[in-house]
Amino acid sequence: MHFLYSTLWLLVLPFAALKLWWRSRRESGYSTKPGERLGLAASVATVPTLWIHAVSVGETRAAAPLIAALRARHPHHRILVTHMTATGRTTARGLYGEFAELAWLPWDLPWAQRAFLRRWKPALGIVMETEIWPNLLREARRAGVPMVLANARLSARSAMRYARLDGFVRNVLADFTAIGAQTGDDGARFRSLGAQQVSVTGNLKFDICAPAAQIALGTRWHQAIGARQVLLLASTRDGEEALLLDALLAAIPPDVLIALVPRHPQRFDEVATLIASRGLGLCRRSEGRWPTTDTRIWLGDAMGEMFAWYRLADLALIGGSWLPLGGQNLIEACSVGCPVLSGPHTFNFEQATEDAIAAGAALRVDDATAAAAEARRLLAEPATLGTMGEAGRAYAQAHRGATARTMALS
Secondary structure, eight states: OHHHHHHHHHHHHHHHHHHHHHHHHHOGGGGSSGGGGGTOOOOOOOOOEEEEEOOSHHHHHHTHHHHHHHHHHOTTSEEEEEESSHHHHHHHHHHHTTTEEEEEOOOSOHHHHHHHHHHHOEEEEEEETTOOOHHHHHHHHHTTOOEEEEEEOOOHHHHHHHHTTHHHHHHHHHTOSEEEESSHHHHHHHHHTTOOSEEEOOOGGGGOOOOHHHHHHHHHHHHHHTTOOEEEEEEEOTTHHHHHHHHHHTTSOTTSEEEEEESOGGGHHHHHHHHHHTTOOEEEGGGTOOOOTTOOEEEOOSSSOHHHHHHHOSEEEETTTTTTSOOOOOHHHHHTTOOEEEOSOOTTSHHHHHHHHHHTSEEEOSSHHHHHHHHHHHHTOHHHHHHHHHHHHHHHHHTOOHHHHHHTTO
16 A cells, blocks of 8 residues: 555656646745755754644644743754645744744655655654654654654544545554544544554643734734724635625624635735725735725735734634635634634534533534624624633633643653
């Protein structure tokens, strides 16, 4: 199966390279050091290295408390953070660029992974959440590099797909030294696939502290806007903006400012065009000016300010959940006391969403129309929003501690 898997990678390699070139035309970050995708990079000095792989933005941010703990325990080790996406690398540069090395993880070909491991000689590899690369894990085992799957999550849908390759997946998971699952359900799914070295460590995202600078930024925004209420559409995905805006504009009074922050920066201009096509007053965060009374939509087209938006908002609708995309992280919203509305599609964050609902910090609705009606009701009930916000803070605080439990695995 490893041979067939590697052969498949060889067959798709030209298409992967073509896709990388195509994406680099829209996002220049993908043109940075393309040779690293094949393990082609100059050698570096032999320094003890702790390596964290975080495929994109969410995993990169989730790794923050773990990276801080690793630096505190191993002050003389170098930190290496690898990615697969340009937005993940940009996020890491902002969070860790002052002290960490950044690199692309190679495509999962045996010789590329061997070259990567020879170059960096990591003393430990930590893979965030759902990244399971068979050749990487096999080559790491052969090189004597212990590998930990941290903040691990596995949806029921993914577990069913993996189960079709039972023996192969069992052997791949055996190459992890330890697996730290977010929830008991995640842990049970990994065990059902044959993993033996599974612990339930909790979700690292609960240990992320909102940066003081972002909280201060959100406070300044709030002061500048004044008494106007703010409804936030957070981390929306393709197709959701039109769906939500059409429903909300028919239900929400025009004095409510709608803040819209798309998940992916390459879609900022596309979403701005969508808003303009509906004849709505638009202000873009990147323009550096404040919304006026005529502004209906404030577009969050800048990276790394999500905590500030949650601090500003009276209520947040979490993206990724209005179409069958699996949802997005709502923990950050809860941690700063922002009440949450979620759609029906949260299979990637099911436990966190259900726990937030049970705590009184969030509500789930069936579709965009129901979301608009519920948002209108909640915005007319400030006391209810206040209660939900306090419940969110308590919920986030009660689930802290995953960092210490994960560090015990490494």
